[in-house]
Every structure is written in structure tokens, then in C-alpha cells.
Amino acid sequence: MASSPRTTTLLSLRLAAARTTLAVIGETPAEEAGSLLRVGVTGILGQQMEAAAFVVALDLISRGGTVISSPSMVTRISATPPSPTLDQLSARERQVLALVATQPDNGTPARLLGISPLTVKSHVNRILRKLGASSRAHLVTIAYESGLVSPGPPTGRPCAY
Numbered sequence: 001m002a003s004s005p006r007t008t009t010l011l012s013l014r015l016a017a018a019r020t021t022l023a024v025i026g027e028t029p030a031e032e033a034g035s036l037l038r039v040g041v042t043g044i045l046g047q048q049m050e051a052a053a054f055v056v057a058l059d060l061i062s063r064g065g066t067v068i069s070s071p072s073m074v075t076r077i078s079a080t081p082p083s084p085t086l087d088q089l090s091a092r093e094r095q096v097l098a099l100v101a102t103q104p105d106n107g108t109p110a111r112l113l114g115i116s117p118l119t120v121k122s123h124v125n126r127i128l129r130k131l132g133a134s135s136r137a138h139l140v141t142i143a144y145e146s147g148l149v150s151p152g153p154p155t156g157r158p159c160a161y
Contacts, residue, residue: 007106007124010039011039023041023042023043023044023045023057023058023067024036024041024043024045025043025045025046026046026047027046027047028044028046028047033052033068033111033112036115037066037068037112037113037114042061042064042065042066042067043057043058043061043066043068044067045057045069046068046069049069053069057069066095066098068154070111070150079160084140085118085131085142085146086131086146086148088130088131089127089130090114090130091102092113093123093126093130094125094148095113096109096113096120096124096127097127097139097142097143097148098129098143098148098149099106099112099113100120100124100136100139100143101139101140101143101144101148101149102149105117106120106121106124124136124139127139
């Protein structure tokens with residue numbers, strides 16, 4: 001079976017991500033972000049990010065974190081659990097928690113992580129139990145207070161993930 005240019009690109013990115021930290025800079029359609037994250041890209045940065053936010057994003061990515069920029073904010077997912085509260089969560093559960101804290105529904109985290117919204121819901125339910133949280137809003141508070149995610153400055157002009 002002949003590979004398509006997209007498949008070849010994703011395979012090349014997977015090989016590069018296995019050897020180094022990898023960020024994509026530029027306008028990336030939301031439907032492509034999930035594929036990039038699955039192959040190991042740890043940063044998806046819009047071209048219109050302000051310089052200070054860009055430097056902070058590159059620093060976090062170089063330390064093993066994940067950064068996804070969107071039109072209204074930059075989501076920073078810490079490389080290591082910043083708080084003992086989150087020690088009981090798996091790396092995937094921390095990713096889900098960070099995305100749930102910055103997205104209004106399960107659709108975007110599902111697309112970004114390449115899973116179904118029902119799988120996101122299952123992760124959220126497990127996270128609620130593990131952290132003893134009472135609601136999704138409580139999880140958002142925990143994510144910000146623990147330092148798992150931090151709000152980024154608006155980027156001025158819209159950019160894709």
C-alpha cells in the first residue's frame with residue numbers, strides 16, 4: 001500500500017519526536033492537532049503568539065511539557081505533576097484534566113487526544129473519583145490551583161491550534 005504525503009509526514013514526525021522534543025509552529029487546523037499529538041509532537045504553537053508567551057512555551061516544551069495554543073489562550077500542561085494532589089493520576093489523566101480545564105466540552109479534548117468524547121467522559125469520571133472532586137468545575141479549580149495548567153495571554157489575532 002503506497003503511503004500518502006500526510007502519512008509520510010506523520011511517520012517522519014513520529015521518528016523525529018522519538019529522538020527529540022518537537023513543536024509545530026504555524027497555522028494547524030484543529031482536525032490535524034490530534035494526529036500531531038498522537039505521533040509525539042509536544043507543542044502546537046500559533047504564528048501569532050506574542051514573544052513572551054512563545055518563549056515560555058518553548059521553555060516548557062524543552063522540559064517535557066506540552067503546549068497547545070488557541071485563539072484565546074495557551075494551555076500549558078506541565079511535564080511532571082506540579083502538586084502531590086495529582087500524583088495519583090496517570091500521565092493520560094493529567095492530559096485529560098488539563099484539556100478539560102480549558103475546554104467547555106469533551107469534544108475538543110477528544111479530537112486532540114484521538115479518543116471519543118465518551119472516553120474523555122470516562123477519564124473525567126475516574127479523575128473525579130481519584131481526586132475526590134465533586135464536579136467538573138471542581139476539577140477546573142484543581143487543575144489551575146495545582147499548577148497543572150496556567151492561563152496564557154490572549155494572542156491578539158486568531159490562530160489555529
